[in-house]
Amino acid sequence: MTQGVERSPSTGLLAVHAHPDDETLSTGALLATWAAAGLPTTVVTCTRGERGEVIGRRLAHLAGDPAALAAHRVTELAAALAALGVGDHVMLDEVAGDGPWVDSGMIWQSVGRAALGADVPEGAFALVDVDTAAERLARVVRERRPAVLVTYEPDGGYGHPDHVQAHRVAMRAVELAGEGAEGWAVPCVLWAALDADVLEAGRAACGADLAPGLRTAVGKPQPSAAVPGGAVDVRVDVLPVAEQVVGALGAHTTQVQAVRRLPGSDGVALGCYALSDAVVQPILAAEAYRVAPGSAVEGEWWPAGVRVR
Numbered sequence: 001m002t003q004g005v006e007r008s009p010s011t012g013l014l015a016v017h018a019h020p021d022d023e024t025l026s027t028g029a030l031l032a033t034w035a036a037a038g039l040p041t042t043v044v045t046c047t048r049g050e051r052g053e054v055i056g057r058r059l060a061h062l063a064g065d066p067a068a069l070a071a072h073r074v075t076e077l078a079a080a081l082a083a084l085g086v087g088d089h090v091m092l093d094e095v096a097g098d099g100p101w102v103d104s105g106m107i108w109q110s111v112g113r114a115a116l117g118a119d120v121p122e123g124a125f126a127l128v129d130v131d132t133a134a135e136r137l138a139r140v141v142r143e144r145r146p147a148v149l150v151t152y153e154p155d156g157g158y159g160h161p162d163h164v165q166a167h168r169v170a171m172r173a174v175e176l177a178g179e180g181a182e183g184w185a186v187p188c189v190l191w192a193a194l195d196a197d198v199l200e201a202g203r204a205a206c207g208a209d210l211a212p213g214l215r216t217a218v219g220k221p222q223p224s225a226a227v228p229g230g231a232v233d234v235r236v237d238v239l240p241v242a243e244q245v246v247g248a249l250g251a252h253t254t255q256v257q258a259v260r261r262l263p264g265s266d267g268v269a270l271g272c273y274a275l276s277d278a279v280v281q282p283i284l285a286a287e288a289y290r291v292a293p294g295s296a297v298e299g300e301w302w303p304a305g306v307r308v309r
């Protein structure tokens, strides 16, 4: 027998996201922690985010030009993945099959709550048949054989139709990937979450001395991803990978603005940023995750910095 430890293929992390920027905003520290541990780390992106808003004058010409914005956001995504240390990326509609799939767009139904608008483009990811998309994703899952698959909770974090669809597709893909002799039963499925109390404290930490044009999130409704602290199953320390996360946020130039670190490292928030709505959000000191029903967190694949309760 040969000596030494052979790395099992079941040590990988696979994240399923709707648009470029979600990998960083929802799961940046988990991805960076996994990659820094030298473990296989894959991001699957379902659309190129071509219906997103555009921050800043320099790239304002991309707004309303879906093809140009898609081409640009793919470069932002590549830079963000490089910052996070993620070397394996898959555009879901490039896995053989029909396509392309595009950003469905959204409207604000209420404060902090997104919904599908009336003007839905052809090929909108939110309207793609779930099994069709899940079959493709299942192929990626069978190839990578991840120990952990992470995606959004059933409401997509805040109701965005593409995020809700990514959740459905990911959960169905886990079922499909487990079928047959060549199947791969993913040991653990995580849903990105926010600790509601910590989120509000983080909003307050980012709410003072706002630059002109920025608004505080204090007291605003919380997104569907927010749950009581007792419902959080897994926490990821952000401080050890804060440089990677801040670098990745900064790479999404058209989507993220006003990225800054807060002085000190013992607070509830390590930094702040805002999206196109100019509402300042915290970079919390810990990312939070729930374990999907039927999944387990017991195992030896958690790298340092990931705390399982």
Ligand SMILES: [Zn+2]
Pocket (backbone or CB within 6 Å): 018, 019, 022, 160, 163
């Ligand atoms: Zn998104």
